Amino acid sequence: MLQIIKERRSIRKYLSREVEEDKIISVLESARWAPSGNNTQPWRFILVTSDEMRTKIAHVSHQQRWMMSAPVHIVCIADPSPRYNSGKGPAVQENSPGNELKQAIRDTAIATEHLVLEAENLGLGTCWVAWFVQEEIRPVLNIPEDKYVVAVITLGYPEATPSPTPRQKLEEIVYKENWNESLR
């Protein structure tokens, strides 16, 4: 597990090779089994493979043209509505205050990372993309305004594997017993 986690990179260059359907299913299946608060499972995914849609998604993601080289985009969506008695929440955007939205984003991030790690496990590459705004990406995919797009995960066979980005040391991110005591 730790090896897969350490070998994962953000891949921004893909081979044109298609991704096998059974691998796509495994990747989505891994997300389905994520834990969530009150088992609300507040995640939705849109599997995008058409050139037209991937081009549109790259366009609203600040024209990141490299995204088009990935044969698959998985759009990962948080749906806070199960937390509302009416089954429908308010319209949401980047500066919405609701805790329901924070909870749904948290849980969708968990499920999405399952998918990223399972992809790595299958020899596939991914990249988390979140450089877009709700108002622009939702209409492209007909997503209702009470849902929140957490990420687009690009998916495909990596053309090359970059070096790891630097990380803070363990003693810089871990405290002991309380915030005032360092690990070592």
Place this chain on the structure above:
Amino acid sequence: MLQIIKERRSIRKYLSREVEEDKIISVLESARWAPSGNNTQPWRFILVTSDEMRTKIAHVSHQQRWMMSAPVHIVCIADPSPRYNSGKGPAVQENSPGNELKQAIRDTAIATEHLVLEAENLGLGTCWVAWFVQEEIRPVLNIPEDKYVVAVITLGYPEATPSPTPRQKLEEIVYKENWNESLR
């Protein structure tokens, strides 16, 4: 990977057996290697093992007494401050509107789930706990008010492994090309 993901359960009953230090390090190390937006790595962890502190944490988590049976608590904290030029963000709470907080929660959830999966991989049990409020849990751990506690992960050897909670079917959570088209 998919097997580990499917076998993971939320464990709410632990053996008194201590967790080996090298396993704790592996678990924290897995979080350290998580991806994050702009490589901000906006996560912090407090490793808690003392009876006194675990009792206090369980207390502010709506008196979930089962938490005390876990020999280790890992408090997982989102720190939005790297996103601010000043290096310090505003005080945050459950209904804060900022996008910086949402991004830090997302990234901390990713890192936290790494930790959960690595624990499972090592034969350990975990449970995501997020039933508390910032105002109550932060003072217990001396956490500054510009940080946000995303979760307490309980960690230890499971006393028993419960059945899986039900999940929605793949075709209920996955769409094709856009929100209006189902997978099959």
